Amino acid sequence: MSSTRFDAEARQGLAMVSPPLIYAVLMLAAPLITILAYSFFKDGYLEVVREFTLENYRAVWSDPIFHKVMARSLGVAFAVTLATVALAFPVAYFLSFVVPPERKALWIFLITIPFWTSYLIRVFLWKVILGHNGVINSTLTGLGFIDEPLGFLLYNVQAMVITLAHAYAPFAILPIYVALEKIDRSLLEAGRDLGESRLMTFWRVTLPLAMPGVVAATLIVFIPTIGDYVTPELIGGGKMPMVANMVQANMLALDNKPMGSALAVTAMLIVAVVSVIFLFLNRRFLRVKQ
Amino acid sequence: MKGSGLRIYAIAYLIFLYAPILLLPIFAFNSGTIIAFPLKGFTADWFMQMLANETLRRAFLNSLIIALSSAIFATCLGIFAARASTRFDFPAKTGIMGLIMLPLVLPEIIVAMSLLVVLLAIGVQLSIFTVILGHTLICLPYTIAILSTAFNSLDKSLEEAAYDLGETKWSAFRLVILPLVMPGIISALLMSFTISLDEFIIAFFLAGNEPTLPTYIFSQLRFPKSIPVIMALGTVLVVMSILLLTVAEYFRRRGVARTGGQDHGGFL
Structure with a gap:
């Protein structure tokens, strides 16, 4: 009896989920599988030749430009992630432990608003701030501090890191905040009662329990950052491509779809491997059940 | 202190x-x-120039059509997914929901590129319709996140009471469940509308020659002369986003209050 009930429920559930599922299969799974298949095909003139080859991957892995671009992407993404998570942690801590409960929703709303407002415009604004005739340069020359506009502000890796760290800042706060909210407050009192100082309680109780949130924040910032297209284009001036720009150039400008696909698949693999290693290093914290 | x-x-x-x-x-x-x-x-000249610009008006209209359509499609699909995941147990649930939620963590360039390759391969003409396809896909996970909260805080006994009183499945859904999750639905609609309105990458690759507001902005950034107008346009866009989000947040909170849940704040 109970098994037929379960079957009925399973059928109903599957029927209910099928419209979004079919949509995701057609618009997401199928395209991703196509990219994977293309990466093993040959590039012919104006078309893709459906013949199995590992040549694309061989070319990608031995391409010094790809090494450089991938290293730059990883470097930028690491720096951005580190900056974002480190800067976000105290804010998340403040939200969870200091802000009174009735004000929390307002604070979170204030923090998430910039994240939802035009990403492109926020990136472009950094170009306005750091540019040759930008806000910083024109202010400094106007005040007479410098004679010539500073040239080192824009079109370099540091500018890209600042821009991306600003763009993804709110992203890091929420997962850390959620993890901190889950901490049983009596554990902290217990730590204090057992004679630990405030700092030691934080170090030995709060921080380990917050680590799942920190890990989630790290990945949630790292993954989209490494695939960013707009910032290298605008802030890097097109001369500092990251992996997304390289994929796009191969897919469209050079019209070598198998090569572009192999690049995209390789980049996704590298991101996946880095994420898995990161999760593995933090497995101690993730096992903790609260 | x-x-x-x-x-x-x-x-x-x-x-x-x-x-x-x-x-x-x-x-x-x-x-x-x-x-x-x-x-x-x-x-206020820059705003005047903005209003007088023909291409910009076209981009604005395109963006509105895309955002409205994507919001409606994504929210409809999101209702099915959120209802299924909160109410039913079915095989491969984690995998299925994982696939649907995947665009949340996938870089947009991957979504855009893979979709573009497939659309070109099967010979679909790029237009605002293809942008709607992409935007529906990336808005879907956000609508599910919002709607799941709405469906989750629903008291199952209300639905059962409706059945006991002789309502059919559909009429119980329409008369009891739908009104209770309505604030969540409105919040999901506004949220996806805002995401679509601001989205650049997918629109950039899938729109063909049709401008949207973000791709128009991107095309103008090279010309120092048009920057003041872009600043005016940016102001309008940001004000619109903030207004929409504030209304979305208002409905989300009302939804939580109506179903008697506890407010944990925030969209995520």
Whole structure:
């Protein structure tokens, strides 16, 4: 009896989920599988030749430009992630432990608003701030501090890191905040009662329990950052491509779809491997059940 | 006072988050043609030029059509997925929901490129319709996140009471469940509308020759002459986003209150 009930429920559930599922299969799974298949095909003139080859991957892995671009992407993404998570942690801590409960929703709303407002415009604004005739340069020359506009502000890796760290800042706060909210407050009192100082309680109780949130924040910032297209284009001036720009150039400008696909698949693999290693290093914290 | 250092830090952090955005209205109303301090004088010219621009009007119309369609499609699909995942147990649930939620963590360039390759391969003409396809896909996970909260805080006994009183499955859904999750639905609609309106990458690759507001902005960034108008346009876009989000947040909270749940705040 109970098994037929379960079957009925399973059928109903599957029927209910099928419209979004079919949509995701057609618009997401199928395209991703196509990219994977293309990466093993040959590039012919104006078309893709459906013949199995590992040549694309061989070319990608031995391409010094790809090494450089991938290293730059990883470097930028690491720096951005580190900056974002480190800067976000105290804010998340403040939200969870200091802000009174009735004000929390307002604070979170204030923090998430910039994240939802035009990403492109926020990136472009950094170009306005750091540019040759930008806000910083024109202010400094106007005040007479410098004679010539500073040239080192824009079109370099540091500018890209600042821009991306600003763009993804709110992203890091929420997962850390959620993890901190889950901490049983009596554990902290217990730590204090057992004679630990405030700092030691934080170090030995709060921080380990917050680590799942920190890990989630790290990945949630790292993954989209490494695939960013707009910032290298605008802030890097097109001369500092990251992996997304390289994929796009191969897919469209050079019209070598198998090569572009192999690049995209390789980049996704590298991101996946880095994420898995990161999760593995933090497995101690993730096992903790609260 | 406890945490006053942290409070100062948090406020400084908020200022850092908002400072660049505050430059938009400052330069949108500045009469100087270059974006630099000191400011020249007050003008509304850039907004006038913005309104008079033919391509911009077309981009605005395209963006509205895309955002409206994507919001409706994504929310409809999201209702099915959220209802299924909160109410039923079915095989491969984790995998199925994982696939549907995947665009949340996938870089947009991957979504855009793979979709573009497939659309080109099967010979679909790029237009605002193809952008709607992509935007529906990336808005879907957000609508599910919002709607799941709405469906989750629903009391199952209300639905059962409706059945006991002789309602059919559909009429119980329409008369009991739908009104209770309506604030969640409105919140999901507004949210996806905002995401679609601001989305650049997918629109850039899938729109063909049709401009949307973000791709129009991107095309104009190369020309220093058009930057003041872009600042005016940016101001309008940001104000619109903030208004939409505030209304979305209002409905989300009302939804939580209506179903008697506890408010944990925030969209995620």
